[in-house]
Amino acid sequence: xxxxxxxxxxxxxxxxxxxxxxxxxxxxxxxxxxxxxxxxxxxxxxxxxxxxxxxxxxxxxxxxxxxxxxxxxxxxxxxxxxxxxxxxxxxxxxxxxxxxxxxxxxxxxxxxxxxxxxxxxxxxxxxxxxxxxxxxx
Amino acid sequence: xxxxxxxxxxxxxxxxxxxxxxxxxxxxxxxxxxxxxxxxxxxxxxxxxxxxxxxxxxxxxxxxxxxxxxxxxxxxxxxxxxxxxxxxxxxxxxxxxxxxxxxxxxxxxxxxxxxxxxxxxxxxxxxxxxxxxxxxx
Numbered sequence: 001x002x003x004x005x006x007x008x009x010x011x012x013x014x015x016x017x018x019x020x021x022x023x024x025x026x027x028x029x030x031x032x033x034x035x036x037x038x039x040x041x042x043x044x045x046x047x048x049x050x051x052x053x054x055x056x057x058x059x060x061x062x063x064x065x066x067x068x069x070x071x072x073x074x075x076x077x078x079x080x081x082x083x084x085x086x087x088x089x090x091x092x093x094x095x096x097x098x099x100x101x102x103x104x105x106x107x108x109x110x111x112x113x114x115x116x117x118x119x120x121x122x123x124x125x126x127x128x129x130x131x132x133x134x135x136x137x
Numbered sequence: 138x139x140x141x142x143x144x145x146x147x148x149x150x151x152x153x154x155x156x157x158x159x160x161x162x163x164x165x166x167x168x169x170x171x172x173x174x175x176x177x178x179x180x181x182x183x184x185x186x187x188x189x190x191x192x193x194x195x196x197x198x199x200x201x202x203x204x205x206x207x208x209x210x211x212x213x214x215x216x217x218x219x220x221x222x223x224x225x226x227x228x229x230x231x232x233x234x235x236x237x238x239x240x241x242x243x244x245x246x247x248x249x250x251x252x253x254x255x256x257x258x259x260x261x262x263x264x265x266x267x268x269x270x271x272x273x274x
Contacts, residue, residue, distance in 0.1 A: 012214035052249075054251070055249070077148075077216050079219035079243070083244070105148045107148050107216040109216070110220065
């Protein structure tokens with residue numbers, strides 16, 4: 001089973017949280033998602049406990065180094081996800097980026113970086129089949 | 138003169154473009170800003186020319202490696218800025234992050250990373266004095 005680091009916006013905004021949840025659930029049919037909490041609909045963007053952030057950073061970077069593969073949903077802009085993508089590249093992890101091209105223009109720092117595998121889509125129905133192809137199903 | 142890489146949101150949203158412009162102008166009183174275009178109010182978030190993105194990525198990463206210092210205004214979430222911050226860390230560049238704490242909760246991937254110098258502010262009048270202190274004025 002592949003260990004997947006799933007990246008999606010938290011404090012950047014939770015507009016796509018339900019999509020993240022569906023994607024994580026779909027990946028979990030055959031593989032492991034280290035960051036299952038990203039799809040937790042109860043997780044608020046304003047959650048912020050003092051001194052918790054260092055623990056979050058340490059855990060997320062440990063999971064990135066442990067993962068076999070990174071899958072990021074990038075329609076909602078996020079500083080944390082941008083950081084995670086560069087971190088994953090630094091450690092040589094394969095990175096797949098999905099985004100809704102009808103709703104956003106992806107950053108040139110991602111589309112212009114030949115390291116990343118970019119998967120634009122225009123309707124939500126395309127998302128799960130893209131995941132299947134990434135996971136070799 | 139210090140060569141500053143100024144990072145701010147472009148495709149993530151241009152709500153703070155005028156603030157970026159003022160910050161860049163202030164830095165330029167004594168130092169060099171490699172990324173002056175980030176404060177160009179005519180720069181649209183929907184600007185997207187085919188095959189231009191690789192050139193943007195190559196130029197921005199070259200500027201990051203060439204810079205002495207990175208200053209990022211992070212109130213508006215941006216995938217590109219998140220990527221640039223991790224890239225700057227990888228190359229050992231000092232990184233200063235400013236954000237309006239009355240408008241946003243910064244990502245734990247930034248606040249939890251001990252590498253970064255984080256400068257929260259709550260009124261715009263604090264921003265230029267923070268720049269002065271970063272630049273040793």
